[in-house]
Amino acid sequence: MSQVKRRANVKMVPLQSDAIVPERDIDKAPVLEARHLGIEFGGLKAVDDFNLTIGRTEIAGLIGPNGAGKTTVFNLITKVYEPTMGAVLINGHDTKGLSIVQASKLGIARTFQNIRLFDQMTVEENVRIGLHNQIKYDMATGILRLPRYWKQEKRQHEKALELLHIFDMEKLADETAGSLPYGVQRRLEIVRALATNPSLLLLDEPAAGMNPHETEELMENIAKIRDQFQIAILLIEHDMSLVMGVCEGICVLNFGKVIAKGTADEIQANPVVIEAYLGKKKEAQA
């Protein structure tokens, strides 16, 4: 913890009514705006009136007890679910009715809570799938092995290794993704997501199953990724040392509703949050 600089001490400024972004992002259009977002599953409101604005280079955290609807929010943003209420704007574009693929092309990339790698493919091939819409050539070029095929394959290979270098994983390029240890698989998911050249990276419990040392490394890497790629990151995490250490704005969700928003210090001091996590303090002990 000691050598990691706390990034939570950025001054947050209001953007709209209740939206806050880091001061440096105030003049830039926000990456993500969720307005009154909600979804119902057969009468059950899994997410209700969810508002969130994420600045151009902000690292934001989404926390809450189990079953609060955090992953549902991710699925709404990435268009796995179509919201029944409200809207999601990505880089100013309304995502109403878009498919997962179209949302990805608008600049969203994500990792999954239960890792979803392409298990039978190699590490490099996994990253190359992320590069699918970045370095292109068509099917006929591939079958006929035209000069463009060799040129683009080389570019993909170089770019994939460059991205794998973030986590020092170049040496694993030829390994089968499914055979990697858990922690490495999580990192590979992040690399693969970064390969799509996103403006917003969604990380669903990136530190799950990692030991404290690995978590600390991950924190540094998350900050490094943001600095290097100048992107916004929204992460769901239960490890509070990571959330409080790296997130600038934090949003707390409980039973599908936002119960608090603010910086790490504000959230830690918020009685509503403490109650959601630890339960209500017993009143008068008569």
Next chain:
Amino acid sequence: MTKAKRNRLIYNIVTFALVIGAFLLLQSMIANKSITRSLKGQLVPICCWVVMAVSLNLVIGISGELSLGHAGFMSVGAYTGAVISGWLLNAHGVDNTTLRLVLAIVAGGMAAGVMGALIGIPVLRLRGDYLAIVTLAFGEIIRNLVNVLYVGVADGRLTFSFLNKSMPEGVTMLVDGAKGAVKIKPISTFTAGFVLILITLIVVLNLVNSRAGRAIKATRDNRIAAESMGVPVTKYKMMAFVTAAALAGMAGALYGLNSSTVVPTQFTFNQSINVLVFVVLGGLGNVLGSVISATLLTVLPEMLRAFSDYRMLVYAVVLILVMIFTNNPLIRSVLSSAVAPIKRALRGKKQGGETA
């Protein structure tokens, strides 16, 4: 060169070397007249079944969808090929057999490809096993359709009908209902079959090792992750399915033009399962395995003609055994440890060669 790249290259070279070697060997045997009559008659069918197996492997092994109507595409190709060849001969007097064969194969491939697209567009948008159900039905529908299909050529024009009576006077029948495609001039050659296998291998192997092929494999491994990475899943499933259907149609045209008649009962559900057996025995996603298993399983029943009644029974048992054994971790580890020394020896030789 990376390890994965080198392994892939070795695999491709071995596959092509095996096919080309077998072709040269058989050609020299034909030249020496040291080949048995029955094997010589089987050469073109073997080529057809190899193409069928490799193309079905593209659907099942590479794109991860189950297709149970591959023989349906073959029959579309066979009938189209027979009609086109007969039409070119009767209406346009094209005597050049090679030209006719090539045009018939291309037309057969295109017709089957269009059929594949028609099926794929609605079905591949769905998740789950719908493709298996629909292709199963497709195979049966096609078989019943061609059962009542009449195609004739009169005055240089093709006439289609589902009623025999409506054929004009002086017509030369090309497809005669339940009698099938009749009076075909057999024009298929072993060389054509060999070239078709090479084309199939080039298409499938090059596709697998390209951007599109990786996208196809990604949709197989994890559909949601592939979509989240911006890979349009339906498009790539279509690509694999239509390519496979077109290749099956080409194989069908070659198969149909190998004998004097093609009857609907040649392309039953059993034939689709037969090709499925080739693919499963050869290994899902393993193109070389498909080539070998399709060849062996086409030649063996002919050699074991005395037991041919039990073939389907044995197939079923062998298929179940293969599925049990290849999924058993103990047996897998024994097998891989048996293969390991050979792999090591090969690698050692390679590295020695590189440093020297």
